[in-house]
Amino acid sequence: MLQEIYINNFILIDELRLEFDKGLNVLTGETGAGKSIIIDALGLIMGERVRNDLLKDDSRKAVVEAVFSLESEELKAMLKENGFMEEEDESLIITREMYPQGRSVARINGHTVNITFLRKIAPWLVDMHLQHDHLTMLRPEKYLTYIDSFVPEAKDLRARIKEVYKEYRRQIKELEEIKQEEKDRAQKLDFLAFQINEIKKADLKPGEEEELNELAEKMRNAHMLARAADQVLKLVYSDENSSSAYDNIASAVAILQGSKKDAFLEGLCRRLEDVYYSLQEIAEELSRYRDSLDFEPGLVDEVEARLYEIGKLKKKYGGSVAEILAFLDRAEKEWERLSRAEERQEDLLQSIALVEKEYLALADELTRIRQKGAQLLEEKVNKELKELNMPYIKFAVVLEKGEEFSADGLDKAEFMFSPNPGEEMKPLSRIASGGEISRFILALKKALAEAYEVPTLIFDEIDVGVGGTALTAMAKKLAELSRSHQVILVTHSPQIASYAHKHYLIEKEVQNGQTFTRVKKLDYAGRIKELARMLGGENYSEITLKHAGEMLDRAILEA
Secondary structure, eight states, X not given: OEEEEEEEEETTEEEEEEEOOSSEEEEEOSTTSSHHHHHHHHHHHTTOOOOTTOBSSTTSOEEEEEEEEOOOHHHHHHHHHTTSOOTTOOEEEEEEEEOTTSOEEEEETTEEEOHHHHHHHHHHHEEEEOTTTHHHHTOGGXXXXXXXXXXXXXXXXHHHHHHHHHHHHHHHHHHHHHHHTTTTHHHHHHHHHHHHHHHHHHTOOTTHHHHHHHHHHHHHTHHHHHHHHHHHHHHHTOOSSSOOXXXXXXXXXXXXXXXXXXXXXXXXXXXXXXXXXXXXHHHHHHHHHHHHTOOOTTHHHHHHHHHHHHHHHHHHHOSSHHHHHHXXXXXXXXXXXXXXXXXXXXXXHHHHHHHHHHHHHHHHHHHHHHXXXXXXXXXXXXXXXXXXXXXXXXXXXXXXXXXXXXXXOSEEEEEEEESSTTOOOEEGGGOOOHHHHHHHHHHHHHHHHTTSOOOEEXXXXXXXXXXXXXXXXXXXXXXXXXXXXXXXXXXXXXXXXXXXXXXXXXXXXXXXXXXXXXXXXXXXXXHHHHHHHHHHOTTOOHHHHHHHHHHHHHHHHHO
């Protein structure tokens, strides 16, 4: 449920905070006062695009923020899974910030999100019906969803059909690809075989290139490295012309071994003995290293040739030995796939036949369930239409089974109506009267409201084109709807406004040459005055005022 909305620097609104309750929340005011601005702000919360003309003061950002209490456990789970809610959270705060440069930011509980995610969660929060929105609501592709909402078992069945259809399309696509590449298959197999053979013949090893480069570098510097190793070996271990470090340490150890009665010298002797043995090990390692630099004749050419061979393969198959080997793995798998294409084609044909059989069985079951849902929807909508003072309109749901597979099954739905007794049933999309459209939309939403769990319903001037007793019936129907759902609506109808549980007056003021929209919550006396204005204009009479009071009292009693 929508608890609160905060608006700052948005179109005609400088700053505004509105709190909504359960039941019927009504916004009224003169034409152009800014009632629909609040609906526009809610649209942004639901993920609508930002326009360039939304900032009242284009030197600072605009902010729209809404607070919702969450009633859907499924939505809570999704928000927690995406890191937007903690376990203890019960509220959802959605914020849209719009900047003068055209940039906008959306946040959920302080976390930045993209607009796509806002649109994804919107159906769990509000159902918005804007002026001329019937063009969206009455699109035939939505009809099956409406029907399915009346039969809970359709949800799981529809999900299963969607998965089976997805697998069916995948296999069909694979089969088509096999058929398309059939002409070039032999040529592709020959080329893959050449590539595989060329790489395998090279017998590449992981890390080989790095080792070869290191060896080549060592060979290029072998003379310098051997000379350095020999010089160090003489200094550390043996030199014909002077004493080495090893000789000097050996002499020191010999001296100290005769002084073992002194604790300090005895300890020093043991440490020097460790150095003595370490120098022996170092000398042995240096000797082996120096000897390793004596390479066999022709080895340099062999290494360079091997590096050249690897370089040629890199130009063809990847930037490293690892990438070449990865290419080899892919090529072998592709060769295997192409060589088994005919066998795979036969397997696919058999598999597709089985998937088709499974799909048709599920589709038949879904059709059977939908027939029950279609009947329930038809009965409920006709009941609502009668209560909306449209007793002669006949509404029917026509469910036909097609042959083309889809993710929603085989069914095609059409909503039909007859506006007058004796007239043939026609597609609902051909309704001409605006008043009929408004009442039918309300009847449909009232019927659907019992089947889906959208806590907040928003209507922007749904009463347009409706008058007389039909308007009174619509007002009662909206009041009835508000007993199970939060309803927020903009209206010019005093009949509808009289049933409000919370009534806001939207006014436009001009101060210092600037226009502002102000909102005022009306008490009982304020509501009577506003209803009188809606009935008789700004210069209403005492009789009109009395009529407004009677209208409000009657609505309060009926509510």
